[in-house]
Amino acid sequence: MSGPGPLRALGVAGLALFVIVAFTPLPNVVGARLGSPPALAPADAIVVLGSGTESDGTLANTSLRRTVHAIRLYQRGLAPLLFFLGARRPGAQTGEAEVRAALARELAVPATAILTEEPAWTTREEASRAQARLAPRGVRTILLVSEARHLVRARPVFERAGFRVLTAPADGAPLETQPEARLWLTRELLAELVARTYYRLAGYL
Amino acid sequence: MDSAFLAVLVGLTSVGAYLMGARGRGWSRRGLRAAVGHMLECVGLALAFFVVNLALGLAILLVARRVAGGFVSLYVVDDVTLLVLSLLQALVFAGWRAGASD
Numbered sequence: 079m080s081g082p083g084p085l086r087a088l089g090v091a092g093l094a095l096f097v098i099v100a101f102t103p104l105p106n107v108v109g110a111r112l113g114s115p116p117a118l119a120p121a122d123a124i125v126v127l128g129s130g131t132e133s134d135g136t137l138a139n140t141s142l143r144r145t146v147h148a149i150r151l152y153q154r155g156l157a158p159l160l161f162f163l164g165a166r167r168p169g170a171q172t173g174e175a176e177v178r179a180a181l182a183r184e185l186a187v188p189a190t191a192i193l194t195e196e197p198a199w200t201t202r203e204e205a206s207r208a209q210a211r212l213a214p215r216g217v218r219t220i221l222l223v224s225e226a227r228h229l230v231r232a233r234p235v236f237e238r239a240g241f242r243v244l245t246a247p248a249d250g251a252p253l254e255t256q257p258e259a260r261l262w263l264t265r266e267l268l269a270e271l272v273a274r275t276y277y278r279l280a281g282y283l
Numbered sequence: 284m285d286s287a288f289l290a291v292l293v294g295l296t297s298v299g300a301y302l303m304g305a306r307g308r309g310w311s312r313r314g315l316r317a318a319v320g321h322m323l324e325c326v327g328l329a330l331a332f333f334v335v336n337l338a339l340g341l342a343i344l345l346v347a348r349r350v351a352g353g354f355v356s357l358y359v360v361d362d363v364t365l366l367v368l369s370l371l372q373a374l375v376f377a378g379w380r381a382g383a384s385d
Binding site: 084085086087088089090091092093100101199200255256257265269272273276 | 285286289290320322323324325326327328329330331341354356357358361363
C-alpha cells in the first residue's frame with residue numbers, strides 16, 4: 079500500500095468531494111444534465127421498464143412511480159396499450175409486471191389494453207422481450223417510461239431493437255435539499271454512469 | 284437550511300471538543316494537526332479499499348454471469364454496507380501500519 083502522502087491527498091480529495099456533494103446543489107445540476115427530457119406524443123404502446131418489488135411483494139417506490147405515470151399517460155389517450163415489464167423475485171407468488179397490471183386494472187384500465195412480460199432482468203433483455211411481444215402487434219412507436227437518467231441508456235437499446243422511442247420520464251429534475259438525499263442521488267447517478275460505461279464497453283449502445 | 288444546520292452543529296461540537304482538549308487536557312496544537320493528517324490518511328485508505336472492493340466485486344459478478352448462464356445482478360455491490368466495511372478495513376490497516384512503524 080502507498081505511503082501517507084498519496085493517501086492524504088486521496089483523503090483530501092474524498093472529503094472535498096463529500097462536502098461538495100452533500101452541501102451544495104451540484105448533484106441536482108449533474109442529475110438534470112444526465113437525464114433525458116420528456117418527449118410526449120401519441121404512440122402505439124407505453125412500455126414500462128421494471129424496477130423491482132419489495133420483499134412483501136409490493137411495488138418498490140420507483141416501480142410504483144413508473145406504473146402510475148404510465149397509467150396517467152394511458153388515460154390521457156397517448157397510446158392504446160400498456161406493456162408492463164418486471165421480473166419475479168425468487169420465491170415470490172407474483173412478479174412485478176403482474177402487480178403493476180393488477181394496479182392498472184384497479185385504476186380502470188381495461189384488461190385488453192394491458193400486456194405483461196416477466197422474465198427480463200436487464201434493460202437489454204427488456205428491449206429484446208418488448209420487441210418479441212410488440213413487433214408482431216405492429217407496435218413501432220413507443221413511449222418508454224423509466225427515470226430520466228435511466229432513459230438515456232434505455233432509449234438507444236430500444237431503438238436498436240427496432241422501436242421509435244419517445245421518452246416519458248417518471249421523475250422530474252432532481253431538487254434535493256437535504257445532504258443525505260443529495261448523497262443518495264449521487265450514488266444513483268454513479269451507478270447509472272457505471273451501467274452506461276458497461277453497456278458501451280459491451281457494445282450494447 | 285438543513286445542510287447549514289448540520290454544518291453549524293458539527294462546528295459547535297468540534298469547537299467544544301477542541302476547547303476541552305486544548306484547555307481541559309492540555310493537548311498540543313501539533314497533536315491536533317497530526318490527528319487531522321491521520322484522519323485524512325484513513326479516509327484515503329478507505330476510498331482505496333472501496334474502489335478495489337467495488338472493482339473486484341464487479342469483475343467477480345461479471346465472470347459469474349458468464350459462467351452461471353443465469354441472471355446475476357451487478358447491483359449486489361451497489362450497497363452502502365460496502366463503504367462501511369471498507370472504512371473498517373482502512374481503520375484496521377492504518378492501525379496495523381502505525382503499530383509496525385513504532
